[in-house]
Amino acid sequence: MSFYDKLHVAWxxxxxxxxxxxxxxxSRLPAHLGIGAEALQRFxxxxxxxxxxxVCAIKPQIAYFSAIGAERVLEDLCEHVRARHPHLVxxxxxxxxxxxxxxxxxxREAFVRYGADAVTVNPYLGTDSLEPFLRTPGKxxxxxxxxxxxxxxxxxxxxxxxxxxxxxxxxxHEKWRQMGEVGLVVGATYPTELAEVRSIVGDMPLxxxxxxxxxxxxxxxxxxxxxxxxxxxxxxxxxAVLYASDGRDFAEAARSVAIASRNAIAAANS
Amino acid sequence: MSFYDKLHVAWxxxxxxxxxxxxxxxSRLPAHLGIGAEALQRFxxxxxxxxxxxVCAIKPQIAYFSAIGAERVLEDLCEHVRARHPHLVxxxxxxxxxxxxxxxxxxREAFVRYGADAVTVNPYLGTDSLEPFLRTPGKxxxxxxxxxxxxxxxxxxxxxxxxxxxxxxxxxHEKWRQMGEVGLVVGATYPTELAEVRSIVGDMPLxxxxxxxxxxxxxxxxxxxxxxxxxxxxxxxxxAVLYASDGRDFAEAARSVAIASRNAIAAANS
Numbered sequence: 001m002s003f004y005d006k007l008h009v010a011w012x013x014x015x016x017x018x019x020x021x022x023x024x025x026x027s028r029l030p031a032h033l034g035i036g037a038e039a040l041q042r043f044x045x046x047x048x049x050x051x052x053x054x055v056c057a058i059k060p061q062i063a064y065f066s067a068i069g070a071e072r073v074l075e076d077l078c079e080h081v082r083a084r085h086p087h088l089v090x091x092x093x094x095x096x097x098x099x100x101x102x103x104x105x106x107x108r109e110a111f112v113r114y115g116a117d118a119v120t121v122n123p124y125l126g127t128d129s130l131e132p133f134l135r136t137p138g139k140x141x142x143x144x145x146x147x148x149x150x151x152x153x154x155x156x157x158x159x160x161x162x163x164x165x166x167x168x169x170x171x172x173h174e175k176w177r178q179m180g181e182v183g184l185v186v187g188a189t190y191p192t193e194l195a196e197v198r199s200i201v202g203d204m205p206l207x208x209x210x211x212x213x214x215x216x217x218x219x220x221x222x223x224x225x226x227x228x229x230x231x232x233x234x235x236x237x238x239x240a241v242l243y244a245s246d247g248r249d250f251a252e253a254a255r256s257v258a259i260a261s262r263n264a265i266a267a268a269n270s
Numbered sequence: 271m272s273f274y275d276k277l278h279v280a281w282x283x284x285x286x287x288x289x290x291x292x293x294x295x296x297s298r299l300p301a302h303l304g305i306g307a308e309a310l311q312r313f314x315x316x317x318x319x320x321x322x323x324x325v326c327a328i329k330p331q332i333a334y335f336s337a338i339g340a341e342r343v344l345e346d347l348c349e350h351v352r353a354r355h356p357h358l359v360x361x362x363x364x365x366x367x368x369x370x371x372x373x374x375x376x377x378r379e380a381f382v383r384y385g386a387d388a389v390t391v392n393p394y395l396g397t398d399s400l401e402p403f404l405r406t407p408g409k410x411x412x413x414x415x416x417x418x419x420x421x422x423x424x425x426x427x428x429x430x431x432x433x434x435x436x437x438x439x440x441x442x443h444e445k446w447r448q449m450g451e452v453g454l455v456v457g458a459t460y461p462t463e464l465a466e467v468r469s470i471v472g473d474m475p476l477x478x479x480x481x482x483x484x485x486x487x488x489x490x491x492x493x494x495x496x497x498x499x500x501x502x503x504x505x506x507x508x509x510a511v512l513y514a515s516d517g518r519d520f521a522e523a524a525r526s527v528a529i530a531s532r533n534a535i536a537a538a539n540s
Binding site for chain 2: 023025061063064066067069071075095097098100101102105106108109112113124125126127128129144147148149150151152153154158159164167168171
């Protein structure tokens, strides 16, 4: 099944546009889990199992594993998602960007080693740096467009007739879409620009970080980012879900926050 | 010792501005080494030992290790460079770019896990994404500016009064330099733009890929990129050195190419 098809099936069957980001800070894990790779693995798997029927996608952030040499935990986690929750879209958040053979190896890392359905990438180096990702059959390439952070305007809003983020969106729509299954990252913190990107890219999937802990307004985001049929978004929440409780009830608490977030998205979309 | 100090000592003591990039394609290793992680490690260590007195820096490309789950080989390789060739500047080519806590973890990956002196990063997300790298004492942050690939003009030459790569260079000089030890990646394939970047950034170190296999002209590069005292550049060659021979003499052949490249740089700089 293609990335686009899998995503549409996930939206339909879960009736959810929520994605949970797995950014497991070792210093914030519940104390009873202990420390080290085993604690990290238990935490992530329990969170995934608790929220699986409330979300369309799971998005592990690779830095949280690679910084501490825990790639094996990430491999096992991805395997768990694929085996136990095959309906979920697995997005590797890696924001890779390099050229030629190196880009091809990053595509292999995401799609073969971790078996992700899609990976986030950086457009700064241009189309040839994205090509190995876009050309991988059945896989999704989600390109940074307008990010949610405070410093994102420094270069992304440069103007050359149009802004840089708008040019990235237009290039995605006019060029990258012919090459593969492309999506864009557009932060929840800039709903006006989210609406502008949506108007450029048709029904292209948008990965939207920045609700929850980063303060993006769910109602404004849904109104700005949805497609006419009320889908098109993968709305990510990480910290608000992961750290809903630091006690033995962490998974149950994470599930409650996921349900509330999913319902807030559905209410804004009705 | 700071990154800048270590680099200046390396330029002085080796009298070389050559850097060898370790991009070890498993399918191109000499047959007698066999296959797998052990062959990869032997190949990289033999190349490093063969060229160590001819270069100022060694630059492993992380994707060649992470794509095949060989992070342990990269750890051992970095440890070998630090222990046996402590004069060499160790640059991790990772082109990372993310925000907040995630950026801090990528800095930890490069500087703590792999013990690199410097790491390459992507500016698309803005200053706050670079801050955890820049703020790490004694370490270097080498930001993509004008890359060597064919598609690099697609966004990097956008014009808003100035071009995007020029704005990145100016921001590096005016802002990032106050925050830490910054350098820039400027490809050898655009010598006119290299000269323009040099005129903006004073004596800031420039990492210059694209000579050798990518076809950049050493003489034009040296004339465009050097500082008044005839240093300021880390000129990278990867494939031309690594694959100089696929026989038992691969390390010796790599050394010969490194000597020739070093001499060509020195001749152009005289």
